[in-house]
Amino acid sequence: MGKEEKKVYDVVIIGGGPAGLTAGLYTSRARLHTLLIQNGLFGGQMTTTELIENYPGFPQGVTGDELSRLMEEQAKRFGIETVNEEVTGVGLEGDLKQIRTYESSYFSQALIICTGTEYRKLGVPGEDQFVGKGVSYCATCDGAFFKDSEIFVVGGGDSALTEAIFLTKFVKGLTIVHRRDALRATKIYQERAFSNPKIRFLWNSVIQEIKGDQVVRSVLVRNVKTGEVQEFPTEGIFLFVGLIPRTRFLKGLIQMDEEGYIITDEKCETSLPGIFAAGDCRRKLLRQVATAVGEGATAAFAAEKYLEGKGRT
Numbered sequence: 001m002g003k004e005e006k007k008v009y010d011v012v013i014i015g016g017g018p019a020g021l022t023a024g025l026y027t028s029r030a031r032l033h034t035l036l037i038q039n040g041l042f043g044g045q046m047t048t049t050e051l052i053e054n055y056p057g058f059p060q061g062v063t064g065d066e067l068s069r070l071m072e073e074q075a076k077r078f079g080i081e082t083v084n085e086e087v088t089g090v091g092l093e094g095d096l097k098q099i100r101t102y103e104s105s106y107f108s109q110a111l112i113i114c115t116g117t118e119y120r121k122l123g124v125p126g127e128d129q130f131v132g133k134g135v136s137y138c139a140t141c142d143g144a145f146f147k148d149s150e151i152f153v154v155g156g157g158d159s160a161l162t163e164a165i166f167l168t169k170f171v172k173g174l175t176i177v178h179r180r181d182a183l184r185a186t187k188i189y190q191e192r193a194f195s196n197p198k199i200r201f202l203w204n205s206v207i208q209e210i211k212g213d214q215v216v217r218s219v220l221v222r223n224v225k226t227g228e229v230q231e232f233p234t235e236g237i238f239l240f241v242g243l244i245p246r247t248r249f250l251k252g253l254i255q256m257d258e259e260g261y262i263i264t265d266e267k268c269e270t271s272l273p274g275i276f277a278a279g280d281c282r283r284k285l286l287r288q289v290a291t292a293v294g295e296g297a298t299a300a301f302a303a304e305k306y307l308e309g310k311g312r313t
């Protein structure tokens with residue numbers, strides 16, 4: 001691409017979850033020429049969340065779909081451009097940031113990374129083989145396939161418990177398998193899970209193998225204290241064993257911690273000037289919609305100040 005054809009945005013935002021949509025709302029409203037690159041549906045992980053109860057302004061809660069739709073509509077109100085592509089890499093060309101996708105290359109003065117996280121795999125035999133055939137990472141996507149079934153849920157965090165509670169709408173019963181004897185999840189979710197008659201717990205236990213033929217038929221569960229292995233018949237297993245940041249495409253460019261979360265300062269600026277990060281892909285204490293939107297706003301404001309410092313008014 002010749003220099004004369006190069007289209008340079010003030011700001012490119014990668015990721016259209018709550019952090020990216022908020023950053024886009026702020027930069028486009030500040031009249032910065034902004035491109036938001038999203039891969040898939042706007043809303044990110046909100047789109048696979050049944051009900052969001054802890055985002056202020058919605059006292060009865062709001063569905064993930066509805067909040068995604070509202071945030072997308074608001075972000076688009078001020079003229080943001082969007083493309084639906086997957087980013088494969090980011091580089092520097094002088095002062096400009098070059099953002100490569102499978103289809104194209106985009107250039108910007110400032111870049112805001114809001115790529116979020118994806119589900120961590122358990123890494124046991126049978127997991128990959130039975131994805132979509134009984135193994136799932138998304139209760140809102142797949143829960144209805146398990147009507148009146150007996151299923152397993154793995155993990156002891158907020159995801160495992162909220163998704164398990166949601167799954168009780170469909171299933172006959174479910175067993176939460178957790179590797180310790182204490183849950184990591186927020187107390188209110190623990191209370192709801194413990195008082196739900198459809199939910200049982202297998203403590204100090206891990207999944208050793210997922211077995212089946214065309215579909216999942218059983219799981220082997222190992223007690224980590226006694227070493228005993230038991231086989232349980234089941235039609236489904238939902239895995240919620242944590243998240244990993246979607247930052248592989250940035251390796252070597254900016255500073256990250258050992259897990260791949262992006263390290264930023266209080267302005268949400270990364271180790272490279274003019275590159276900011278917001279939302280779940282940042283190293284931080286709390287990963288929620290409420291914190292993502294705050295960081296999206298901060299990163300957008302900081303990007304605006306960065307551009308002003310470079311002489312753009």
Ligand code: NAP
Nearest residue numbers: 155156157158159160162179180184240241242243286287
């Ligand atoms: P998480 O908090 O990291 O919990 C992961 C769970 O999986 C932990 O209980 C962990 O056990 C277990 N685990 C990890 N690796 C395992 C392995 N190899 N084998 C067996 N078990 C394993 O992840 P999350 O629940 O997905 O939550 C991620 C973030 O999103 C959190 O910040 C959470 O608060 C947030 N979130 C919030 C909400 C909400 O507020 N409504 C809903 C969902 C998620 P240990 O406990 O022993 O480490």
